[in-house]
Amino acid sequence: MVRLSIVSALVSGLCALATPVVKRASLQQITNSGISNPTNVGFYMYVPDKLVTKPGIIVAVHYCSGTAQAYYSGSPYATLAEQYGFIVIYPSSPHSGTCWDVSSKATLTHNGGGDSNAIANMVTWTTSKYGADTSKIFVTGMSSGAMMTNVLAATYPEMFKAGIAYSGVPAGCFVSSSGGVAAWNSTCSQGNSIATPQQWANVVKDMYPGYTGARPKMQIYHGSVDTTLYPNNWNETIKEWCGVFGYDYTKPTSTELNTPLSNYYRYTYGPQLQGIYAVGVGHSVPIQGAEDMKFFGFSV
Numbered sequence: 001m002v003r004l005s006i007v008s009a010l011v012s013g014l015c016a017l018a019t020p021v022v023k024r025a026s027l028q029q030i031t032n033s034g035i036s037n038p039t040n041v042g043f044y045m046y047v048p049d050k051l052v053t054k055p056g057i058i059v060a061v062h063y064c065s066g067t068a069q070a071y072y073s074g075s076p077y078a079t080l081a082e083q084y085g086f087i088v089i090y091p092s093s094p095h096s097g098t099c100w101d102v103s104s105k106a107t108l109t110h111n112g113g114g115d116s117n118a119i120a121n122m123v124t125w126t127t128s129k130y131g132a133d134t135s136k137i138f139v140t141g142m143s144s145g146a147m148m149t150n151v152l153a154a155t156y157p158e159m160f161k162a163g164i165a166y167s168g169v170p171a172g173c174f175v176s177s178s179g180g181v182a183a184w185n186s187t188c189s190q191g192n193s194i195a196t197p198q199q200w201a202n203v204v205k206d207m208y209p210g211y212t213g214a215r216p217k218m219q220i221y222h223g224s225v226d227t228t229l230y231p232n233n234w235n236e237t238i239k240e241w242c243g244v245f246g247y248d249y250t251k252p253t254s255t256e257l258n259t260p261l262s263n264y265y266r267y268t269y270g271p272q273l274q275g276i277y278a279v280g281v282g283h284s285v286p287i288q289g290a291e292d293m294k295f296f297g298f299s300v
């Protein structure tokens with residue numbers, strides 16, 4: 001009997017898999033928005049056929065060498081948009097090598113005229129055009145896109161309600177001492193930019209001086225054997241957001257083993273911060289779409 005019910009559960013699981021949600025609409029490039037776009041970031045979006053009224057928005061930010069098109073094809077967000085009715089904005093980096101600018105003063109400043117500003121302007125335009133629900137505006141990204149996720153959370157805290165960073169570095173860690181745009185920073189990439197939670201919190205706060213409002217809750221993924229952005233970047237990112245939120249990074253409020261996958265450890269530091277450390281995983285941690293939907297509040 002027990003065995004039978006397991007089999008029937010498996011069969012119904014398979015039936016569910018046999019009728020997957022598919023992308024119906026397509027990726028569109030927005031060329032006539034009229035937004036201020038000082039660095040000429042490509043503006044692409046996916047509006048699902050099943051758009052809900054007052055939709056949410058997820059900004060999905062690609063990795064180095066990626067494009068909006070590549071992240072649209074290679075990540076689950078458009079399919080999930082069809083299921084949950086939100087809009088996905090896919091910005092496309094304008095820089096050679098197509099890493100995001102997470103190093104210049106302009107991009108590391110609220111309304112500073114860099115890539116972060118261009119992306120925020122896309123969100124504002126989309127919110128107004130589609131009557132989006134401003135309590136459901138989120139950002140996620142991988143690698144360079146995860147760096148930008150942390151930068152957007154720091155520079156536009158009033159805009160985003162949550163962010164999920166897959167294998168990035170702390171906001172401000174890639175800063176270029178010579179003001180370089182989209183510059184690589186080996187000190188940071190190799191995990192040697194080390195600061196206290198308070199110092200990191202000041203880096204974040206200096207990106208939007210005088211801001212005292214709410215800030216997005218954050219979820220930070222990293223692999224323990226990442227040799228592109230060394231794993232200590234996870235620890236430093238946790239210190240950064242713990243500093244911002246006033247949490248003790250040495251004392252997570254809960255530690256869940258094998259969550260959401262085997263050998264992943266989920267640490268919760270407070271209501272606004274979770275870190276997921278993926279033991280044995282390199283660069284980058286694979287996107288956990290169903291988990292993202294829970295963290296953003298689209299599913300339970």
Ligand SMILES: *[C@@H]1O[C@H](CO)[C@@H](O)[C@H](O)[C@H]1NC(C)=O
Pocket residue numbers: 172173174175176177178185186187188193
């Ligand atoms: C790299 O970033 C660190 C902060 O993480 C900064 O102190 C350093 O000056 C940067 N290096 C260069 C070459 O810009």
Ligand SMILES: *[C@@H]1O[C@H](CO)[C@@H](O)[C@H](O)[C@H]1NC(C)=O
Pocket residue numbers: 232235277
């Ligand atoms: C970073 O945190 C992980 C997970 O708690 C831990 O295993 C690792 O030793 C830490 N790294 C450093 C350099 O403290």
